[in-house]
Amino acid sequence: MDTGITIIICTYNGAPRLPETLRYIACQQVKPGVAWEVLVVDNASSDGSAELAATTWRKLSCPAPLKVLHQPQKGLTYARELALQEAAYEFVLFCDDDNWLSPGYVDLAFELMKDNPGIGVLGGFGELVFEQEPPAWMHYLTGLASGPQAITSGKTQYNAVYGAGCTMRKAVFAKLRQAGFHPLLSDRRGKKLSAGGDYELCYAAALAGYEIWYDERLRFKHFVPQQRISAAYYDRLMKEGAESLAVLIPYRLRVNQNCKDALYFNVNLLKVFIFYFKGLVMLLLTRTASAFRKKETTYLRLKLLSFVYKLYALRNYTSMKQNFRKVLDLERRLNSSRLL
Incomplete structure (x- = not known):
């Protein structure tokens, strides 16, 4: 397995969000000698996400190659699995199609994973950025991937980090598959707000003997579009997300x-x-x-x-x-x- 880092963007109808996310990735300050690539997994989109991603990347003139994959089976878990199979490098960074990585994110994630071989999954700090001013109550809720994931950087107490912006050692996935691991959760599936696939991966990695870490220096912005700034959306998010507890508990x-x-x-x-x-x-x-x-x-x-x-x-x-x-x-x- 080659040393380097693969950025994975799994998307379903992400055309409105992908260009800005790719622009932030193209601005990554990666040290010379660190190999990296970008994989975009089109998870049964109907809005031309794949073509837009490829066109946008060509315009950005980034030296890292971008490859588009197609996963017709709806479900974020299935998209992740395809990307993990196709990733060329030892470390994989899951960047949601609404995550804007800080300029040093990829380089720092690579160094932390390389220097700490016991880390199976590494999480960062997401900061919510709203398309329009949110109501006051949204500042009290934590349903979206954001904020600190531990009191201090290092091994997390509860062996889980949210999937947005997390970096995984590809060897973890290989070890799990060798042991016959098949995820019980599909995670986000089309328009459904089912969840929990990221936590399931973390718990499985912990069972395999790896540590789950968080580092507060890994910063990214989590863009929240207008249609998600409503009580009705949060209600759906909680209701459909709670069904994952049958697996996560x-x-x-x-x-x-x-x-x-x-x-x-x-x-x-x-x-x-x-x-x-x-x-x-x-x-x-x-x-x-x-x-x-x-x-x-x-x-x-x-x-x-x-x-x-x-x-x-x-x-x-x-x-x-x-x-x-x-x-x-x-x-x-x-x-x-x-x-x-």
């Missing part, structure tokens, strides 16, 4: 809580239910005048809905038990492969 209980059998799984799942239920009750009991000022009413309603959707997702108990067994099986296969 089993991973979390194994990776972060060290649950090794059905008994501990059930006990800790009950703790999850109590945590969500207490959060819902506390919000329902909030009756102070300041909490219900008009500008905070939307925020409180969305927070309430967030707990409702998470509690509702726990109805999938049977699926969670099955997924927990799959996580344990994956871990056993990974451990067996280390002994070979």
